[in-house]
Amino acid sequence: MARARKSLALAAIFVAALTPAFADEAPSPMPTPFIPRGKGDHCVRDNAFMRRYHMVMLKAQRDDTVHEGERGGDFSIKACVTCHAVNGSDGQPVGYSDPKHFCRSCHAYASVSIDCFECHSSKPSLKAKAAEAAPPPDDGDVAALNAYLREARP
Amino acid sequence: MTPLIRDEDRPGHDRRGFLRAAGAFAATVLAPGVTLYAFGAPGDSAAAPGAPASSAKRWGMLIDVSKCGDGCVACVTACKEENGWGESGDPRTGAQWIRKVSIRDPKTGWSADLPLMCQHCADPPCAEVCPTGASFKRADGIVLVDKHICIGCRYCMMACPYKARSFVHEPIDDQKPNAPRGKGTVESCTLCVARVDAGLKPACVDACSAKAGGAMMFGDLNDPGSDIAKAVKAKASAAIRSDLGLDPGVRYQNL
Numbered sequence: 193m194a195r196a197r198k199s200l201a202l203a204a205i206f207v208a209a210l211t212p213a214f215a216d217e218a219p220s221p222m223p224t225p226f227i228p229r230g231k232g233d234h235c236v237r238d239n240a241f242m243r244r245y246h247m248v249m250l251k252a253q254r255d256d257t258v259h260e261g262e263r264g265g266d267f268s269i270k271a272c273v274t275c276h277a278v279n280g281s282d283g284q285p286v287g288y289s290d291p292k293h294f295c296r297s298c299h300a301y302a303s304v305s306i307d308c309f310e311c312h313s314s315k316p317s318l319k320a321k322a323a324e325a326a327p328p329p330d331d332g333d334v335a336a337l338n339a340y341l342r343e344a345r346p
Numbered sequence: 347m348t349p350l351i352r353d354e355d356r357p358g359h360d361r362r363g364f365l366r367a368a369g370a371f372a373a374t375v376l377a378p379g380v381t382l383y384a385f386g387a388p389g390d391s392a393a394a395p396g397a398p399a400s401s402a403k404r405w406g407m408l409i410d411v412s413k414c415g416d417g418c419v420a421c422v423t424a425c426k427e428e429n430g431w432g433e434s435g436d437p438r439t440g441a442q443w444i445r446k447v448s449i450r451d452p453k454t455g456w457s458a459d460l461p462l463m464c465q466h467c468a469d470p471p472c473a474e475v476c477p478t479g480a481s482f483k484r485a486d487g488i489v490l491v492d493k494h495i496c497i498g499c500r501y502c503m504m505a506c507p508y509k510a511r512s513f514v515h516e517p518i519d520d521q522k523p524n525a526p527r528g529k530g531t532v533e534s535c536t537l538c539v540a541r542v543d544a545g546l547k548p549a550c551v552d553a554c555s556a557k558a559g560g561a562m563m564f565g566d567l568n569d570p571g572s573d574i575a576k577a578v579k580a581k582a583s584a585a586i587r588s589d590l591g592l593d594p595g596v597r598y599q600n601l
Contacts, residue, residue, distance in 0.1 A: 261399030311528030313521045
């Protein structure tokens with residue numbers, strides 16, 4: 193019992209000694225990805241929706257675009273890399289090979305490899321205009337899409 | 347062959363198709379008990395940006411061989427610039443979306459130069475042999491490769507009588523945003539599909555009229571009022587390898 197008390201005291205001293213070293217760090221020891229801010233006020237949908245469903249929406253729109261020739265949808269990979277472009281030290285947008293690239297920073301963190309940029313350009317088009325303000329996301333719209341996606345992808 | 351990717355496998359495809367069809371159906375109540383129903387989108391003959399490819403159109407090209415200059419490569423250069431391809435330096439592996447071909451009649455000595463690219467056949471043999479459905483013809487007649495499902499088997503390259511397709515052998519970066527290309531997939535002339543969907547003409551046609559003899563004409567073969575439809579009606583034109591009955595969308599005059 194005495195030994196247990198002694199080790200408890202030692203542990204308390206140890207923690208107290210280490211605390212100042214951690215004082216200015218984030219409270220959670222969990223590392224977080226570096227997520228650069230995109231252009232404009234918000235994405236085409238809210239963040240939670242985009243985090244969960246961006247891959248599904250990209251895939252659905254890619255089929256519509258390639259096979260049906262439907263262009264101008266919200267979920268275009270060109271729009272992703274244009275709004276979320278990150279400039280490198282030379283002031284030019286970086287490509288997927290740079291760890292600062294928007295898609296790469298999160299995908300490397302989550303350890304999910306993507307093939308998109310083996311064919312698609314990971315940089316904005318030179319002619320791409322600055323991101324135009326998208327309409328504000330409508331909660332009812334998002335709920336409907338969520339319901340639709342649950343139904344389409346059980 | 348029926349493509350292995352079925353419509354119902356694609357998320358929401360049927361539902362959206364239904365909604366689109368519902369949207370194209372308009373009913374106007376003229377008076378109580380008198381209702382005017384209209385089907386189909388109005389003004390379908392114009393290239394409407396954002397609208398899906400319509401089977402009412404058949405995009406085609408007419409090349410006047412007599413106006414095509416010997417050794418002129420304005421169309422090839424414009425295509426390289428627009429779509430970001432170039433010869434690799436090795437003739438066995440270099441991409442070739444469009445090339446200049448010299449032809450000569452050995453009997454008479456008559457010779458000509460002409461550009462040759464994907465002929466956008468109405469019955470494309472490449473799509474016929476494709477095992478995954480990656481080679482396909484759009485509703486408006488543009489023959490494309492869906493590189494997302496291309497497995498790089500190159501059957502289509504063997505099936506194409508025009509040798510219009512190339513295989514990407516090396517990793518690529520810095521692609522053009524409108525022309526995704528990648529190692530392990532087959533590619534060919536897309537008729538600059540992104541430009542056409544935006545209401546523009548293919549880059550080769552624009553370059554030929556701006557910098558060369560204006561030998562190339564682009565338009566909707568199905569629209570009797572279009573320049574190309576009038577031109578093919580007014581004067582005989584020929585399809586290369588017409589004996590195969592593939593009904594190419596690219597036709598040649600003065601050949």
